[in-house]
Amino acid sequence: MAKFCAVCGKNKVGALNTNYIQNGKLCNECLLKIGLKSKNYHNEKIIFPLFSNDIKNMINNGEKFDYKEKLKEIKNVKRQYKEDKKVEYEELLSDFKTKGIPKYNGLYFNNVDRKILIPKTLLLEFQLLNYEDLVSYTPTVRESTINKHHGVARAITGGAVFGGAGAIVGAATGRKSFAAVSKMSVLMNFKAGLTHTINFINTDTKTNSLLFKAAEKNFSQFCALLDRILDENKSFESNEETVSIDGEDEQLRKLKSLLDDGVITQEDFDAKKKQILGI
Numbered sequence: 001m002a003k004f005c006a007v008c009g010k011n012k013v014g015a016l017n018t019n020y021i022q023n024g025k026l027c028n029e030c031l032l033k034i035g036l037k038s039k040n041y042h043n044e045k046i047i048f049p050l051f052s053n054d055i056k057n058m059i060n061n062g063e064k065f066d067y068k069e070k071l072k073e074i075k076n077v078k079r080q081y082k083e084d085k086k087v088e089y090e091e092l093l094s095d096f097k098t099k100g101i102p103k104y105n106g107l108y109f110n111n112v113d114r115k116i117l118i119p120k121t122l123l124l125e126f127q128l129l130n131y132e133d134l135v136s137y138t139p140t141v142r143e144s145t146i147n148k149h150h151g152v153a154r155a156i157t158g159g160a161v162f163g164g165a166g167a168i169v170g171a172a173t174g175r176k177s178f179a180a181v182s183k184m185s186v187l188m189n190f191k192a193g194l195t196h197t198i199n200f201i202n203t204d205t206k207t208n209s210l211l212f213k214a215a216e217k218n219f220s221q222f223c224a225l226l227d228r229i230l231d232e233n234k235s236f237e238s239n240e241e242t243v244s245i246d247g248e249d250e251q252l253r254k255l256k257s258l259l260d261d262g263v264i265t266q267e268d269f270d271a272k273k274k275q276i277l278g279i
Contacts, residue, residue, distance in 0.1 A: 005027035007052045007059070010027075011028075011030075012027075013025040020044060020047075021050050021051060022050060022051045023051050023052055030055065030059070031043065033058075035064030045074055046067070104221075106119065107198070109225065114232075115130055116128075116133075132233055132236070133191045133192075134188060134229055134230065136189045137226045139186050141183065142182045143179070145179070180205055180207060182201070182204045183202055184219055200218055200222075252276060255272055256269070
Protein backbone atom coordinates (compact mmCIF):
# COMPACT_ATOMS: atom_id res chain seq x y z
CA MET A 1 0.00 0.00 0.00
CA ALA A 2 1.44 3.33 -1.11
CA LYS A 3 2.21 5.91 1.56
CA PHE A 4 1.76 9.63 1.06
CA CYS A 5 3.42 12.77 2.39
CA ALA A 6 2.25 13.53 5.93
CA VAL A 7 1.99 17.24 5.05
CA CYS A 8 0.41 17.59 1.61
CA GLY A 9 -1.13 14.11 1.48
CA LYS A 10 -0.72 14.08 -2.30
CA ASN A 11 2.80 13.00 -3.17
CA LYS A 12 3.88 9.42 -2.60
CA VAL A 13 6.84 8.76 -0.32
CA GLY A 14 8.54 5.44 -1.02
CA ALA A 15 10.88 3.29 1.03
CA LEU A 16 13.92 5.24 -0.20
CA ASN A 17 12.54 8.50 1.13
CA THR A 18 14.30 9.31 4.43
CA ASN A 19 12.57 12.62 5.21
CA TYR A 20 11.17 11.35 8.51
CA ILE A 21 9.17 13.57 10.82
CA GLN A 22 7.36 12.60 14.04
CA ASN A 23 4.19 11.37 12.35
CA GLY A 24 5.27 10.21 8.91
CA LYS A 25 7.43 11.24 6.00
CA LEU A 26 7.84 14.47 4.10
CA CYS A 27 7.91 14.58 0.29
CA ASN A 28 10.73 16.45 -1.46
CA GLU A 29 8.30 19.09 -2.70
CA CYS A 30 7.19 20.02 0.81
CA LEU A 31 10.79 19.78 1.97
CA LEU A 32 11.74 22.42 -0.60
CA LYS A 33 8.88 24.66 0.55
CA ILE A 34 10.53 24.99 3.97
CA GLY A 35 13.90 25.83 2.47
CA LEU A 36 15.58 22.42 2.47
CA LYS A 37 16.97 20.48 -0.48
CA SER A 38 16.68 16.71 -0.73
CA LYS A 39 20.44 16.42 -1.29
CA ASN A 40 21.24 18.01 2.09
CA TYR A 41 23.05 15.44 4.20
CA HIS A 42 21.62 16.40 7.63
CA ASN A 43 17.99 17.28 6.91
CA GLU A 44 16.82 14.71 9.48
CA LYS A 45 18.46 16.69 12.31
CA ILE A 46 16.23 19.62 11.41
CA ILE A 47 12.90 18.04 10.48
CA PHE A 48 12.71 14.87 12.62
CA PRO A 49 11.58 16.69 15.82
CA LEU A 50 8.69 18.28 13.87
CA PHE A 51 5.09 17.17 13.30
CA SER A 52 3.13 17.65 10.07
CA ASN A 53 1.18 20.58 11.58
CA ASP A 54 4.45 22.36 12.39
CA ILE A 55 5.51 22.15 8.75
CA LYS A 56 2.05 23.12 7.48
CA ASN A 57 2.20 26.25 9.61
CA MET A 58 5.66 27.07 8.27
CA ILE A 59 4.45 26.70 4.68
CA ASN A 60 1.32 28.76 5.34
CA ASN A 61 3.38 31.52 6.98
CA GLY A 62 6.08 31.44 4.29
CA GLU A 63 8.77 30.44 6.81
CA LYS A 64 11.92 28.68 5.65
CA PHE A 65 14.96 27.16 7.31
CA ASP A 66 18.46 28.39 6.64
CA TYR A 67 20.13 24.98 6.42
CA LYS A 68 23.62 25.98 7.61
CA GLU A 69 22.39 28.34 10.31
CA LYS A 70 19.90 25.79 11.64
CA LEU A 71 22.58 23.10 11.90
CA LYS A 72 24.84 25.57 13.70
CA GLU A 73 21.98 26.38 16.10
CA ILE A 74 21.33 22.68 16.79
CA LYS A 75 25.04 22.12 17.41
CA ASN A 76 25.20 25.04 19.85
CA VAL A 77 22.13 23.79 21.73
CA LYS A 78 23.67 20.32 22.09
CA ARG A 79 26.98 21.78 23.25
CA GLN A 80 25.25 24.00 25.81
CA TYR A 81 23.19 21.04 27.03
CA LYS A 82 26.35 18.98 27.55
CA GLU A 83 28.02 21.83 29.40
CA ASP A 84 24.97 22.32 31.64
CA LYS A 85 24.80 18.60 32.40
CA LYS A 86 28.53 18.55 33.18
CA VAL A 87 28.17 21.44 35.65
CA GLU A 88 25.07 19.84 37.18
CA TYR A 89 26.90 16.53 37.63
CA GLU A 90 30.02 18.13 39.12
CA GLU A 91 27.92 20.11 41.63
CA LEU A 92 25.88 17.04 42.50
CA LEU A 93 28.96 14.87 42.94
CA SER A 94 30.64 17.55 45.04
CA ASP A 95 27.54 17.82 47.24
CA PHE A 96 27.43 14.05 47.78
CA LYS A 97 31.11 13.91 48.68
CA THR A 98 30.91 16.96 50.97
CA LYS A 99 28.06 15.34 52.88
CA GLY A 100 30.10 12.14 53.17
CA ILE A 101 27.52 10.10 51.27
CA PRO A 102 28.74 6.47 51.23
CA LYS A 103 29.61 4.81 47.95
CA TYR A 104 28.80 1.13 47.43
CA ASN A 105 30.10 -0.67 44.37
CA GLY A 106 30.30 2.50 42.33
CA LEU A 107 26.94 3.99 43.42
CA TYR A 108 26.23 6.70 45.97
CA PHE A 109 23.41 6.05 48.46
CA ASN A 110 22.05 9.10 50.30
CA ASN A 111 20.08 7.60 53.18
CA VAL A 112 18.92 11.01 54.45
CA ASP A 113 17.37 12.30 51.22
CA ARG A 114 16.77 8.72 49.99
CA LYS A 115 18.49 9.19 46.67
CA ILE A 116 20.80 7.06 44.52
CA LEU A 117 23.43 8.63 42.29
CA ILE A 118 24.65 6.48 39.42
CA PRO A 119 27.86 8.21 38.23
CA LYS A 120 28.38 8.96 34.56
CA THR A 121 30.58 6.79 32.37
CA LEU A 122 32.15 7.25 28.96
CA LEU A 123 28.98 5.92 27.33
CA LEU A 124 26.18 6.80 29.77
CA GLU A 125 24.94 9.97 31.47
CA PHE A 126 24.59 10.07 35.24
CA GLN A 127 21.28 9.17 36.87
CA LEU A 128 19.87 10.66 40.08
CA LEU A 129 17.08 8.43 41.35
CA ASN A 130 14.87 8.28 44.42
CA TYR A 131 14.89 5.22 46.65
CA GLU A 132 11.19 4.90 45.76
CA ASP A 133 12.20 4.37 42.11
CA LEU A 134 13.77 1.00 43.00
CA VAL A 135 11.11 -1.68 42.44
CA SER A 136 13.16 -4.91 42.63
CA TYR A 137 16.55 -6.50 42.05
CA THR A 138 17.80 -9.80 40.65
CA PRO A 139 20.97 -11.37 42.13
CA THR A 140 22.60 -13.84 39.75
CA VAL A 141 25.44 -16.34 40.20
CA ARG A 142 26.83 -18.64 37.52
CA GLU A 143 28.72 -21.72 38.56
CA SER A 144 31.76 -22.97 36.65
CA THR A 145 34.53 -25.55 37.01
CA ILE A 146 38.23 -24.82 36.57
CA ASN A 147 40.13 -27.91 35.39
CA LYS A 148 43.92 -28.02 35.64
CA HIS A 149 44.50 -30.04 32.45
CA HIS A 150 41.42 -29.55 30.32
CA GLY A 151 40.75 -25.82 30.29
CA VAL A 152 37.50 -24.35 31.59
CA ALA A 153 34.05 -25.90 31.51
CA ARG A 154 31.12 -23.70 32.51
CA ALA A 155 27.62 -24.57 33.64
CA ILE A 156 24.95 -21.97 34.37
CA THR A 157 23.14 -22.87 37.56
CA GLY A 158 19.91 -21.38 36.25
CA GLY A 159 17.90 -18.50 37.66
CA ALA A 160 18.99 -16.23 40.45
CA VAL A 161 20.88 -17.79 43.32
CA PHE A 162 21.69 -16.13 46.62
CA GLY A 163 23.47 -17.46 49.70
CA GLY A 164 26.86 -18.43 51.06
CA ALA A 165 29.64 -20.07 49.10
CA GLY A 166 28.31 -23.52 49.88
CA ALA A 167 24.82 -22.62 48.69
CA ILE A 168 26.20 -21.16 45.49
CA VAL A 169 28.57 -23.79 44.17
CA GLY A 170 29.11 -26.62 46.63
CA ALA A 171 32.42 -28.23 47.49
CA ALA A 172 35.35 -28.79 45.14
CA THR A 173 35.42 -32.17 43.40
CA GLY A 174 38.79 -33.91 43.42
CA ARG A 175 42.28 -32.60 42.89
CA LYS A 176 42.01 -31.67 39.25
CA SER A 177 38.89 -29.47 39.39
CA PHE A 178 37.91 -26.64 41.67
CA ALA A 179 34.45 -25.20 42.34
CA ALA A 180 34.30 -21.73 40.83
CA VAL A 181 32.00 -18.90 39.85
CA SER A 182 32.18 -17.23 36.44
CA LYS A 183 29.68 -14.46 37.15
CA MET A 184 28.20 -12.78 40.19
CA SER A 185 26.00 -9.74 39.61
CA VAL A 186 22.96 -7.78 40.74
CA LEU A 187 20.47 -6.30 38.29
CA MET A 188 18.63 -3.33 39.79
CA ASN A 189 15.17 -2.64 38.36
CA PHE A 190 13.81 0.90 38.57
CA LYS A 191 10.58 2.54 37.51
CA ALA A 192 10.10 3.53 33.85
CA GLY A 193 12.04 0.42 32.75
CA LEU A 194 15.44 1.73 33.83
CA THR A 195 17.95 -0.93 34.89
CA HIS A 196 21.49 -0.93 36.22
CA THR A 197 23.83 -3.89 36.69
CA ILE A 198 26.58 -4.22 39.29
CA ASN A 199 29.17 -6.91 38.52
CA PHE A 200 31.06 -8.46 41.42
CA ILE A 201 32.69 -11.28 39.44
CA ASN A 202 32.85 -11.57 35.66
CA THR A 203 35.59 -14.14 35.17
CA ASP A 204 36.18 -17.67 36.47
CA THR A 205 37.07 -17.37 40.16
CA LYS A 206 37.73 -20.21 42.61
CA THR A 207 35.39 -20.21 45.56
CA ASN A 208 38.25 -20.86 47.98
CA SER A 209 40.12 -17.75 46.83
CA LEU A 210 40.36 -14.44 48.71
CA LEU A 211 39.00 -12.67 45.62
CA PHE A 212 35.81 -14.74 45.72
CA LYS A 213 35.34 -14.29 49.47
CA ALA A 214 35.69 -10.51 49.15
CA ALA A 215 33.29 -10.41 46.20
CA GLU A 216 30.75 -12.61 47.99
CA LYS A 217 30.88 -10.36 51.07
CA ASN A 218 30.26 -7.24 48.95
CA PHE A 219 27.53 -9.09 47.06
CA SER A 220 25.74 -10.07 50.28
CA GLN A 221 26.06 -6.59 51.82
CA PHE A 222 24.80 -4.93 48.65
CA CYS A 223 21.76 -7.22 48.48
CA ALA A 224 21.06 -6.49 52.15
CA LEU A 225 21.19 -2.76 51.41
CA LEU A 226 18.71 -3.13 48.55
CA ASP A 227 16.45 -5.29 50.74
CA ARG A 228 16.40 -2.53 53.36
CA ILE A 229 15.50 0.11 50.75
CA LEU A 230 12.70 -2.05 49.34
CA ASP A 231 11.35 -2.73 52.84
CA GLU A 232 11.37 1.00 53.59
CA ASN A 233 9.56 1.67 50.30
CA LYS A 234 6.80 -0.77 51.30
CA SER A 235 6.57 0.86 54.72
CA PHE A 236 6.23 4.35 53.21
CA GLU A 237 3.58 3.13 50.75
CA SER A 238 1.65 1.56 53.61
CA ASN A 239 1.81 4.79 55.63
CA GLU A 240 0.64 6.84 52.65
CA GLU A 241 -2.34 4.55 52.19
CA THR A 242 -3.19 4.89 55.91
CA VAL A 243 -2.96 8.69 55.72
CA SER A 244 -5.17 8.64 52.62
CA ILE A 245 -7.79 6.51 54.38
CA ASP A 246 -7.67 8.70 57.48
CA GLY A 247 -8.11 11.75 55.27
CA GLU A 248 -11.16 10.22 53.59
CA ASP A 249 -12.71 9.39 56.97
CA GLU A 250 -12.25 12.95 58.18
CA GLN A 251 -13.82 14.38 55.02
CA LEU A 252 -16.79 12.03 55.32
CA ARG A 253 -17.31 12.96 58.97
CA LYS A 254 -17.37 16.66 58.10
CA LEU A 255 -19.69 15.96 55.20
CA LYS A 256 -22.08 14.01 57.47
CA SER A 257 -22.05 16.87 59.94
CA LEU A 258 -23.10 19.28 57.18
CA LEU A 259 -25.90 16.92 56.23
CA ASP A 260 -27.09 16.62 59.82
CA ASP A 261 -27.06 20.40 60.21
CA GLY A 262 -29.14 20.78 57.06
CA VAL A 263 -26.42 22.71 55.23
CA ILE A 264 -26.43 20.23 52.33
CA THR A 265 -29.05 17.84 50.99
CA GLN A 266 -28.91 14.05 50.96
CA GLU A 267 -28.38 14.26 47.22
CA ASP A 268 -25.39 16.56 47.70
CA PHE A 269 -24.01 14.26 50.39
CA ASP A 270 -24.27 11.14 48.19
CA ALA A 271 -22.62 12.86 45.24
CA LYS A 272 -19.73 14.23 47.33
CA LYS A 273 -19.27 10.88 49.09
CA LYS A 274 -18.80 9.11 45.74
CA GLN A 275 -16.29 11.76 44.73
CA ILE A 276 -14.25 11.33 47.94
CA LEU A 277 -14.27 7.52 47.70
CA GLY A 278 -13.58 7.57 43.98
CA ILE A 279 -16.64 5.50 43.06
